[in-house]
Amino acid sequence: MKIAVVGTGYVGLVTGTCFAETGNEVICVDIDQSKVDRLSNGEITIYEPGLEKLFLRNLKEGRLSFTTSLADGIKDAVIIFLALPTPPGADGAADLRYVLGVAEDIGKLLTDYKVLVDKSTVPVGTADKVREAVAKNYNGEFDVVSNPEFLREGVAVDDFMKPDRVVIGVSSERARKLMGDLYAPFVRSGNPVIYMDERSAELTKYAANSFLATKISFMNEIAQLCERLGADVDMVRLGIGSDDRIGKRFLFPGIGYGGSCFPKDVQALVQSASQVEYDFRILNAVMDVNEKQKTHLLPKIRRYFGNDLKGKKFALWGLAFKPNTDDIREAPALYMIDELIKEGASVTAFDPEAIRNVKQVLGDKISYAENQYDALQDADALVIATEWNEFRTPDFLKMVVRMRNKVIFDGRNLFDTKAIAELGFHYESVGRNTVT
Numbered sequence: 001m002k003i004a005v006v007g008t009g010y011v012g013l014v015t016g017t018c019f020a021e022t023g024n025e026v027i028c029v030d031i032d033q034s035k036v037d038r039l040s041n042g043e044i045t046i047y048e049p050g051l052e053k054l055f056l057r058n059l060k061e062g063r064l065s066f067t068t069s070l071a072d073g074i075k076d077a078v079i080i081f082l083a084l085p086t087p088p089g090a091d092g093a094a095d096l097r098y099v100l101g102v103a104e105d106i107g108k109l110l111t112d113y114k115v116l117v118d119k120s121t122v123p124v125g126t127a128d129k130v131r132e133a134v135a136k137n138y139n140g141e142f143d144v145v146s147n148p149e150f151l152r153e154g155v156a157v158d159d160f161m162k163p164d165r166v167v168i169g170v171s172s173e174r175a176r177k178l179m180g181d182l183y184a185p186f187v188r189s190g191n192p193v194i195y196m197d198e199r200s201a202e203l204t205k206y207a208a209n210s211f212l213a214t215k216i217s218f219m220n221e222i223a224q225l226c227e228r229l230g231a232d233v234d235m236v237r238l239g240i241g242s243d244d245r246i247g248k249r250f251l252f253p254g255i256g257y258g259g260s261c262f263p264k265d266v267q268a269l270v271q272s273a274s275q276v277e278y279d280f281r282i283l284n285a286v287m288d289v290n291e292k293q294k295t296h297l298l299p300k301i302r303r304y305f306g307n308d309l310k311g312k313k314f315a316l317w318g319l320a321f322k323p324n325t326d327d328i329r330e331a332p333a334l335y336m337i338d339e340l341i342k343e344g345a346s347v348t349a350f351d352p353e354a355i356r357n358v359k360q361v362l363g364d365k366i367s368y369a370e371n372q373y374d375a376l377q378d379a380d381a382l383v384i385a386t387e388w389n390e391f392r393t394p395d396f397l398k399m400v401v402r403m404r405n406k407v408i409f410d411g412r413n414l415f416d417t418k419a420i421a422e423l424g425f426h427y428e429s430v431g432r433n434t435v436t
Protein backbone atom coordinates (compact mmCIF):
# COMPACT_ATOMS: atom_id res chain seq x y z
CA MET A 1 0.00 0.00 0.00
CA LYS A 2 1.15 3.56 -0.58
CA ILE A 3 1.08 5.60 2.58
CA ALA A 4 1.83 9.20 3.50
CA VAL A 5 2.66 10.30 7.03
CA VAL A 6 2.44 14.04 7.65
CA GLY A 7 4.55 15.10 10.64
CA THR A 8 7.80 13.20 11.16
CA GLY A 9 8.37 13.51 14.89
CA TYR A 10 8.34 10.79 17.55
CA VAL A 11 5.05 9.31 16.34
CA GLY A 12 5.34 10.04 12.62
CA LEU A 13 8.83 8.62 12.18
CA VAL A 14 8.01 5.43 14.08
CA THR A 15 4.69 5.05 12.23
CA GLY A 16 6.28 5.61 8.83
CA THR A 17 9.20 3.30 9.50
CA CYS A 18 7.06 0.48 10.88
CA PHE A 19 4.59 0.63 7.99
CA ALA A 20 7.54 0.52 5.58
CA GLU A 21 8.89 -2.48 7.49
CA THR A 22 5.76 -4.48 6.58
CA GLY A 23 6.28 -3.78 2.89
CA ASN A 24 4.34 -0.58 2.34
CA GLU A 25 5.74 2.35 0.38
CA VAL A 26 5.84 5.27 2.79
CA ILE A 27 6.53 8.96 2.20
CA CYS A 28 6.95 11.08 5.32
CA VAL A 29 6.22 14.78 5.04
CA ASP A 30 7.53 17.45 7.39
CA ILE A 31 7.79 21.24 7.20
CA ASP A 32 11.17 21.15 8.90
CA GLN A 33 13.65 21.21 5.98
CA SER A 34 16.68 20.29 8.09
CA LYS A 35 14.86 17.31 9.58
CA VAL A 36 13.89 16.09 6.11
CA ASP A 37 17.46 16.59 4.85
CA ARG A 38 18.96 14.67 7.75
CA LEU A 39 16.48 11.82 7.44
CA SER A 40 16.89 11.63 3.66
CA ASN A 41 20.65 11.35 4.21
CA GLY A 42 20.22 8.43 6.57
CA GLU A 43 20.63 10.37 9.80
CA ILE A 44 18.05 9.48 12.43
CA THR A 45 16.59 12.52 14.23
CA ILE A 46 15.37 10.96 17.47
CA TYR A 47 16.71 8.35 19.83
CA GLU A 48 14.38 5.39 20.00
CA PRO A 49 15.73 1.88 20.69
CA GLY A 50 15.63 -0.35 17.61
CA LEU A 51 14.39 2.39 15.28
CA GLU A 52 17.63 3.25 13.50
CA LYS A 53 18.15 -0.25 12.10
CA LEU A 54 14.62 -0.40 10.68
CA PHE A 55 14.86 3.16 9.40
CA LEU A 56 18.13 2.52 7.54
CA ARG A 57 16.95 -0.77 6.08
CA ASN A 58 13.73 0.68 4.70
CA LEU A 59 15.43 3.84 3.47
CA LYS A 60 17.93 1.67 1.58
CA GLU A 61 15.23 -0.56 0.15
CA GLY A 62 13.44 2.55 -1.12
CA ARG A 63 10.26 1.90 0.84
CA LEU A 64 10.77 4.96 3.05
CA SER A 65 11.39 8.50 1.84
CA PHE A 66 11.07 12.05 3.10
CA THR A 67 9.89 15.32 1.62
CA THR A 68 8.80 18.81 2.61
CA SER A 69 6.25 18.85 -0.19
CA LEU A 70 2.77 17.88 0.93
CA ALA A 71 1.71 17.60 -2.72
CA ASP A 72 4.50 15.10 -3.53
CA GLY A 73 3.92 13.24 -0.30
CA ILE A 74 0.24 12.55 -0.75
CA LYS A 75 0.04 12.31 -4.55
CA ASP A 76 0.05 8.51 -4.78
CA ALA A 77 -0.93 7.66 -1.20
CA VAL A 78 -4.15 5.79 -0.48
CA ILE A 79 -3.94 6.51 3.24
CA ILE A 80 -2.62 9.76 4.73
CA PHE A 81 -1.70 9.74 8.41
CA LEU A 82 -1.64 13.02 10.31
CA ALA A 83 0.98 12.74 13.06
CA LEU A 84 1.09 16.44 13.81
CA PRO A 85 1.58 18.29 17.09
CA THR A 86 -1.49 19.04 19.21
CA PRO A 87 0.08 21.25 21.90
CA PRO A 88 -1.95 22.84 24.66
CA GLY A 89 -3.46 26.18 23.76
CA ALA A 90 -3.65 29.07 26.23
CA ASP A 91 -6.63 27.48 28.04
CA GLY A 92 -5.13 23.98 28.08
CA ALA A 93 -7.35 22.65 25.28
CA ALA A 94 -5.56 20.89 22.39
CA ASP A 95 -4.53 23.36 19.71
CA LEU A 96 -5.81 21.92 16.42
CA ARG A 97 -4.20 24.51 14.21
CA TYR A 98 -1.63 22.09 12.72
CA VAL A 99 -4.09 19.26 12.14
CA LEU A 100 -6.82 21.43 10.62
CA GLY A 101 -4.34 23.55 8.66
CA VAL A 102 -2.87 20.47 7.00
CA ALA A 103 -6.36 19.00 6.45
CA GLU A 104 -7.34 22.17 4.61
CA ASP A 105 -4.17 22.04 2.50
CA ILE A 106 -4.86 18.39 1.68
CA GLY A 107 -8.36 19.38 0.54
CA LYS A 108 -6.76 21.71 -2.01
CA LEU A 109 -4.61 18.87 -3.35
CA LEU A 110 -7.04 15.96 -3.48
CA THR A 111 -8.14 14.66 -6.86
CA ASP A 112 -9.28 11.15 -5.97
CA TYR A 113 -10.44 9.03 -3.01
CA LYS A 114 -8.09 8.90 -0.03
CA VAL A 115 -8.38 8.14 3.66
CA LEU A 116 -7.15 10.76 6.13
CA VAL A 117 -6.22 9.26 9.47
CA ASP A 118 -5.92 11.28 12.68
CA LYS A 119 -3.00 9.70 14.49
CA SER A 120 -2.39 12.77 16.60
CA THR A 121 -4.12 12.85 19.97
CA VAL A 122 -7.16 15.01 19.28
CA PRO A 123 -10.32 15.95 21.18
CA VAL A 124 -13.68 14.39 20.52
CA GLY A 125 -15.22 15.85 17.39
CA THR A 126 -11.93 16.44 15.55
CA ALA A 127 -12.68 13.86 12.84
CA ASP A 128 -15.76 15.94 11.94
CA LYS A 129 -13.66 19.12 11.92
CA VAL A 130 -11.07 17.47 9.67
CA ARG A 131 -13.89 16.43 7.31
CA GLU A 132 -15.11 20.03 7.21
CA ALA A 133 -11.60 21.39 6.65
CA VAL A 134 -11.01 19.05 3.69
CA ALA A 135 -14.48 19.70 2.26
CA LYS A 136 -13.80 23.45 2.11
CA ASN A 137 -11.73 22.83 -1.02
CA TYR A 138 -12.70 19.35 -2.23
CA ASN A 139 -16.10 17.92 -2.95
CA GLY A 140 -15.03 14.46 -4.11
CA GLU A 141 -15.05 11.27 -2.07
CA PHE A 142 -12.77 10.83 0.96
CA ASP A 143 -12.92 9.35 4.44
CA VAL A 144 -11.62 10.44 7.82
CA VAL A 145 -10.59 7.86 10.39
CA SER A 146 -9.51 8.23 14.00
CA ASN A 147 -6.62 5.91 14.81
CA PRO A 148 -5.05 7.10 18.06
CA GLU A 149 -1.52 6.00 18.79
CA PHE A 150 -0.65 4.23 22.03
CA LEU A 151 3.10 3.76 21.56
CA ARG A 152 5.37 4.61 24.47
CA GLU A 153 8.57 6.49 23.80
CA GLY A 154 11.48 4.25 24.73
CA VAL A 155 9.72 1.11 23.48
CA ALA A 156 7.94 2.70 20.54
CA VAL A 157 9.07 0.24 17.89
CA ASP A 158 7.96 -2.78 19.90
CA ASP A 159 4.69 -1.10 20.80
CA PHE A 160 4.01 -0.27 17.18
CA MET A 161 5.03 -3.63 15.75
CA LYS A 162 3.21 -5.62 18.44
CA PRO A 163 0.45 -3.37 19.78
CA ASP A 164 -1.74 -4.51 22.69
CA ARG A 165 -4.61 -3.29 20.55
CA VAL A 166 -5.29 -1.08 17.59
CA VAL A 167 -8.19 1.33 17.96
CA ILE A 168 -9.89 2.41 14.75
CA GLY A 169 -12.72 4.89 14.78
CA VAL A 170 -14.36 4.62 11.38
CA SER A 171 -17.78 4.98 9.84
CA SER A 172 -17.12 3.93 6.25
CA GLU A 173 -16.81 0.31 5.12
CA ARG A 174 -14.27 1.22 2.45
CA ALA A 175 -11.95 2.92 4.94
CA ARG A 176 -12.46 0.14 7.48
CA LYS A 177 -11.30 -2.47 4.95
CA LEU A 178 -8.18 -0.45 4.03
CA MET A 179 -7.24 0.12 7.68
CA GLY A 180 -7.84 -3.55 8.50
CA ASP A 181 -5.56 -4.67 5.65
CA LEU A 182 -2.85 -2.20 6.67
CA TYR A 183 -2.81 -3.33 10.30
CA ALA A 184 -3.22 -7.07 9.67
CA PRO A 185 0.55 -7.84 9.86
CA PHE A 186 0.76 -6.12 13.26
CA VAL A 187 -1.93 -8.20 14.98
CA ARG A 188 -1.09 -11.68 13.75
CA SER A 189 -0.66 -12.92 17.31
CA GLY A 190 -4.33 -12.23 17.96
CA ASN A 191 -4.29 -8.86 19.67
CA PRO A 192 -7.48 -7.04 18.80
CA VAL A 193 -8.23 -4.36 16.26
CA ILE A 194 -11.11 -2.60 17.96
CA TYR A 195 -13.43 -0.81 15.58
CA MET A 196 -15.68 1.89 16.92
CA ASP A 197 -17.11 5.27 16.01
CA GLU A 198 -14.69 8.17 15.65
CA ARG A 199 -15.79 10.01 18.79
CA SER A 200 -15.26 6.96 20.99
CA ALA A 201 -11.84 6.38 19.44
CA GLU A 202 -10.84 9.97 20.12
CA LEU A 203 -11.95 9.73 23.73
CA THR A 204 -10.28 6.33 24.21
CA LYS A 205 -6.83 7.88 23.82
CA TYR A 206 -7.47 10.62 26.38
CA ALA A 207 -9.11 8.15 28.76
CA ALA A 208 -6.08 5.82 28.54
CA ASN A 209 -3.49 8.52 29.23
CA SER A 210 -5.58 10.14 31.95
CA PHE A 211 -6.09 6.82 33.69
CA LEU A 212 -2.34 6.12 33.65
CA ALA A 213 -1.58 9.60 34.95
CA THR A 214 -4.14 9.02 37.71
CA LYS A 215 -2.37 5.81 38.70
CA ILE A 216 0.91 7.71 39.01
CA SER A 217 -0.53 10.58 41.02
CA PHE A 218 -2.36 8.12 43.26
CA MET A 219 0.88 6.32 44.08
CA ASN A 220 2.63 9.63 44.63
CA GLU A 221 0.03 10.49 47.25
CA ILE A 222 0.46 7.08 48.88
CA ALA A 223 4.21 7.83 48.91
CA GLN A 224 3.55 11.15 50.65
CA LEU A 225 1.56 9.30 53.29
CA CYS A 226 4.29 6.67 53.67
CA GLU A 227 6.84 9.37 54.47
CA ARG A 228 4.59 10.85 57.11
CA LEU A 229 3.49 7.54 58.64
CA GLY A 230 6.78 5.67 58.52
CA ALA A 231 5.63 3.10 55.96
CA ASP A 232 7.62 1.98 52.91
CA VAL A 233 5.96 2.66 49.56
CA ASP A 234 7.86 -0.18 47.89
CA MET A 235 6.26 -2.65 50.25
CA VAL A 236 2.83 -1.10 49.74
CA ARG A 237 3.37 -1.20 45.99
CA LEU A 238 4.20 -4.90 46.05
CA GLY A 239 1.33 -5.54 48.40
CA ILE A 240 -1.31 -3.95 46.20
CA GLY A 241 0.22 -4.76 42.80
CA SER A 242 -0.14 -8.49 43.27
CA ASP A 243 -3.90 -8.01 43.16
CA ASP A 244 -4.89 -8.65 39.52
CA ARG A 245 -7.52 -5.94 39.67
CA ILE A 246 -4.78 -3.39 40.37
CA GLY A 247 -1.83 -4.86 38.46
CA LYS A 248 1.90 -4.44 39.05
CA ARG A 249 2.62 -1.84 36.39
CA PHE A 250 2.58 1.92 36.71
CA LEU A 251 2.66 1.87 40.50
CA PHE A 252 6.09 3.43 40.93
CA PRO A 253 6.14 6.72 42.82
CA GLY A 254 8.61 9.39 41.82
CA ILE A 255 9.00 13.05 41.02
CA GLY A 256 5.98 13.23 38.79
CA TYR A 257 5.03 12.35 35.26
CA GLY A 258 6.29 14.46 32.38
CA GLY A 259 6.73 14.11 28.65
CA SER A 260 4.79 15.48 25.74
CA CYS A 261 1.65 13.43 26.40
CA PHE A 262 0.41 12.96 29.97
CA PRO A 263 0.56 16.61 31.08
CA LYS A 264 -1.06 17.96 27.94
CA ASP A 265 -3.59 15.16 27.50
CA VAL A 266 -4.88 15.28 31.07
CA GLN A 267 -5.20 19.05 30.77
CA ALA A 268 -6.96 18.75 27.40
CA LEU A 269 -9.48 16.23 28.75
CA VAL A 270 -10.28 18.51 31.67
CA GLN A 271 -10.85 21.32 29.15
CA SER A 272 -13.01 19.12 26.92
CA ALA A 273 -15.07 18.22 29.98
CA SER A 274 -15.48 21.83 31.02
CA GLN A 275 -16.64 22.76 27.52
CA VAL A 276 -19.61 20.45 28.07
CA GLU A 277 -20.03 21.81 31.61
CA TYR A 278 -18.59 18.80 33.36
CA ASP A 279 -16.12 19.30 36.17
CA PHE A 280 -13.66 16.37 35.93
CA ARG A 281 -12.67 16.50 39.58
CA ILE A 282 -10.34 13.50 39.71
CA LEU A 283 -8.20 14.85 36.88
CA ASN A 284 -7.90 18.28 38.47
CA ALA A 285 -6.48 16.55 41.52
CA VAL A 286 -4.18 14.41 39.36
CA MET A 287 -2.66 17.55 37.82
CA ASP A 288 -2.39 19.29 41.16
CA VAL A 289 -0.59 16.34 42.77
CA ASN A 290 1.79 16.11 39.82
CA GLU A 291 2.72 19.79 39.98
CA LYS A 292 3.71 19.41 43.63
CA GLN A 293 5.46 16.11 43.07
CA LYS A 294 7.85 17.58 40.50
CA THR A 295 9.56 19.53 43.24
CA HIS A 296 9.15 16.86 45.94
CA LEU A 297 12.90 16.54 46.53
CA LEU A 298 13.52 20.25 47.01
CA PRO A 299 12.35 20.62 50.62
CA LYS A 300 14.47 17.58 51.47
CA ILE A 301 17.50 19.12 49.79
CA ARG A 302 16.95 22.49 51.45
CA ARG A 303 16.51 20.92 54.85
CA TYR A 304 19.70 18.90 54.48
CA PHE A 305 21.73 21.98 53.55
CA GLY A 306 20.18 24.23 56.23
CA ASN A 307 18.13 26.22 53.71
CA ASP A 308 21.19 27.56 51.96
CA LEU A 309 22.03 26.15 48.54
CA LYS A 310 24.22 29.05 47.47
CA GLY A 311 27.46 27.74 46.02
CA LYS A 312 26.43 24.11 46.44
CA LYS A 313 27.40 21.83 43.60
CA PHE A 314 24.87 19.24 42.48
CA ALA A 315 25.39 16.27 40.21
CA LEU A 316 22.25 15.35 38.31
CA TRP A 317 21.68 11.93 36.79
CA GLY A 318 18.96 11.84 34.16
CA LEU A 319 17.47 14.62 32.06
CA ALA A 320 15.00 12.82 29.79
CA PHE A 321 11.43 12.65 31.09
CA LYS A 322 11.84 8.89 31.28
CA PRO A 323 14.52 6.34 30.39
CA ASN A 324 15.33 5.16 26.85
CA THR A 325 14.36 8.39 25.16
CA ASP A 326 16.02 11.71 24.39
CA ASP A 327 12.70 13.52 24.85
CA ILE A 328 12.90 16.27 27.48
CA ARG A 329 9.48 17.82 27.01
CA GLU A 330 8.04 18.55 30.50
CA ALA A 331 10.87 16.57 32.08
CA PRO A 332 10.86 16.76 35.90
CA ALA A 333 14.66 17.11 35.78
CA LEU A 334 14.28 20.53 34.18
CA TYR A 335 12.08 21.75 37.03
CA MET A 336 14.67 20.57 39.52
CA ILE A 337 17.45 22.34 37.63
CA ASP A 338 15.47 25.58 37.50
CA GLU A 339 14.87 25.57 41.22
CA LEU A 340 18.43 24.64 42.16
CA ILE A 341 19.89 27.36 39.97
CA LYS A 342 17.41 29.93 41.30
CA GLU A 343 18.74 29.23 44.77
CA GLY A 344 22.34 29.80 43.76
CA ALA A 345 23.49 26.21 43.30
CA SER A 346 25.33 24.85 40.27
CA VAL A 347 24.44 21.66 38.40
CA THR A 348 26.51 19.19 36.39
CA ALA A 349 24.26 16.82 34.53
CA PHE A 350 24.59 13.53 32.74
CA ASP A 351 22.06 11.71 30.61
CA PRO A 352 22.87 8.93 28.14
CA GLU A 353 20.77 10.42 25.32
CA ALA A 354 19.16 13.74 26.21
CA ILE A 355 22.13 16.12 26.66
CA ARG A 356 21.98 17.39 23.10
CA ASN A 357 18.33 18.43 23.53
CA VAL A 358 18.94 20.00 26.94
CA LYS A 359 21.88 22.02 25.60
CA GLN A 360 19.49 23.59 23.10
CA VAL A 361 17.22 24.75 25.92
CA LEU A 362 19.58 25.50 28.80
CA GLY A 363 22.86 26.19 27.00
CA ASP A 364 25.60 26.91 29.53
CA LYS A 365 23.27 27.49 32.49
CA ILE A 366 24.49 24.09 33.68
CA SER A 367 27.54 21.92 32.96
CA TYR A 368 27.36 18.60 31.14
CA ALA A 369 29.40 15.53 31.95
CA GLU A 370 30.68 12.85 29.58
CA ASN A 371 29.53 10.06 31.85
CA GLN A 372 27.68 9.50 35.11
CA TYR A 373 30.86 9.43 37.23
CA ASP A 374 32.38 12.63 35.84
CA ALA A 375 29.18 14.43 36.82
CA LEU A 376 29.98 13.62 40.47
CA GLN A 377 33.33 15.42 40.66
CA ASP A 378 33.32 17.52 43.88
CA ALA A 379 29.54 17.30 44.14
CA ASP A 380 27.90 18.17 47.43
CA ALA A 381 25.08 15.82 46.51
CA LEU A 382 23.71 13.67 43.71
CA VAL A 383 20.14 14.14 42.50
CA ILE A 384 18.57 11.34 40.44
CA ALA A 385 15.75 12.37 38.12
CA THR A 386 15.45 9.58 35.52
CA GLU A 387 15.64 5.82 36.07
CA TRP A 388 18.05 4.86 33.29
CA ASN A 389 19.10 1.24 33.80
CA GLU A 390 22.78 2.13 33.93
CA PHE A 391 22.16 4.16 37.09
CA ARG A 392 20.72 1.19 38.97
CA THR A 393 23.90 -0.64 39.92
CA PRO A 394 26.68 1.94 39.75
CA ASP A 395 30.19 1.46 41.03
CA PHE A 396 29.72 3.06 44.44
CA LEU A 397 33.46 3.16 45.08
CA LYS A 398 33.95 5.29 41.98
CA MET A 399 31.17 7.55 43.23
CA VAL A 400 32.58 7.98 46.69
CA VAL A 401 36.04 9.06 45.56
CA ARG A 402 34.58 11.80 43.37
CA MET A 403 31.87 13.23 45.61
CA ARG A 404 32.54 15.82 48.27
CA ASN A 405 29.67 14.44 50.36
CA LYS A 406 28.10 11.01 50.30
CA VAL A 407 24.61 12.39 49.79
CA ILE A 408 21.92 11.23 47.34
CA PHE A 409 18.43 12.58 46.68
CA ASP A 410 16.75 9.96 44.55
CA GLY A 411 13.54 10.89 42.74
CA ARG A 412 13.18 7.41 41.25
CA ASN A 413 13.89 5.07 44.17
CA LEU A 414 16.74 3.27 42.42
CA PHE A 415 18.59 1.92 45.42
CA ASP A 416 17.83 -0.37 48.29
CA THR A 417 17.76 1.79 51.38
CA LYS A 418 19.52 -0.72 53.65
CA ALA A 419 22.32 -1.43 51.18
CA ILE A 420 22.97 2.24 50.55
CA ALA A 421 23.00 3.02 54.27
CA GLU A 422 25.64 0.32 54.76
CA LEU A 423 27.78 2.13 52.19
CA GLY A 424 27.60 5.21 54.39
CA PHE A 425 25.41 7.40 52.22
CA HIS A 426 22.85 9.88 53.40
CA TYR A 427 19.97 8.82 51.13
CA GLU A 428 16.56 10.35 50.66
CA SER A 429 14.04 8.96 48.21
CA VAL A 430 10.28 9.03 47.63
CA GLY A 431 7.89 7.38 50.06
CA ARG A 432 10.62 5.61 52.02
CA ASN A 433 12.48 6.38 55.19
CA THR A 434 15.56 8.55 54.98
CA VAL A 435 18.71 6.60 55.80
CA THR A 436 21.84 8.23 56.98
Ligand code: NAD
Nearest residue numbers: 007008009010011030031032083084085086120121149153
Ligand atom coordinates in the same frame (compact mmCIF):
# COMPACT_ATOMS: atom_id res chain seq x y z
P1 NAD B 1 6.60 15.90 17.45
O1 NAD B 1 6.61 17.30 17.87
O2 NAD B 1 7.73 14.99 17.81
O3 NAD B 1 6.43 15.81 15.86
C1 NAD B 1 5.57 16.60 15.13
C2 NAD B 1 6.19 16.86 13.76
O4 NAD B 1 5.24 17.55 12.94
C3 NAD B 1 7.44 17.73 13.82
O5 NAD B 1 8.50 17.08 13.14
C4 NAD B 1 7.03 19.01 13.07
O6 NAD B 1 8.09 19.62 12.35
C5 NAD B 1 5.95 18.49 12.14
N1 NAD B 1 5.03 19.50 11.62
C6 NAD B 1 4.49 20.56 12.25
N2 NAD B 1 3.67 21.23 11.42
C7 NAD B 1 3.70 20.58 10.24
C8 NAD B 1 3.06 20.79 8.99
N3 NAD B 1 2.23 21.79 8.79
N4 NAD B 1 3.33 19.92 8.00
C9 NAD B 1 4.17 18.88 8.17
N5 NAD B 1 4.80 18.63 9.35
C10 NAD B 1 4.56 19.47 10.36
O7 NAD B 1 5.23 15.29 18.02
P2 NAD B 1 4.93 13.78 18.43
O8 NAD B 1 5.49 13.50 19.78
O9 NAD B 1 5.29 12.87 17.31
O10 NAD B 1 3.34 13.84 18.59
C11 NAD B 1 2.48 13.95 17.48
C12 NAD B 1 1.07 13.65 17.94
O11 NAD B 1 0.99 12.30 18.41
C13 NAD B 1 0.58 14.52 19.11
O12 NAD B 1 -0.80 14.75 18.96
C14 NAD B 1 0.82 13.64 20.32
O13 NAD B 1 -0.04 13.94 21.38
C15 NAD B 1 0.51 12.28 19.76
N6 NAD B 1 1.16 11.15 20.45
C16 NAD B 1 2.47 11.27 20.87
C17 NAD B 1 3.07 10.18 21.49
C18 NAD B 1 4.49 10.26 21.97
O14 NAD B 1 4.90 9.40 22.73
N7 NAD B 1 5.27 11.25 21.54
C19 NAD B 1 2.36 8.98 21.68
C20 NAD B 1 1.05 8.90 21.21
C21 NAD B 1 0.45 9.99 20.60
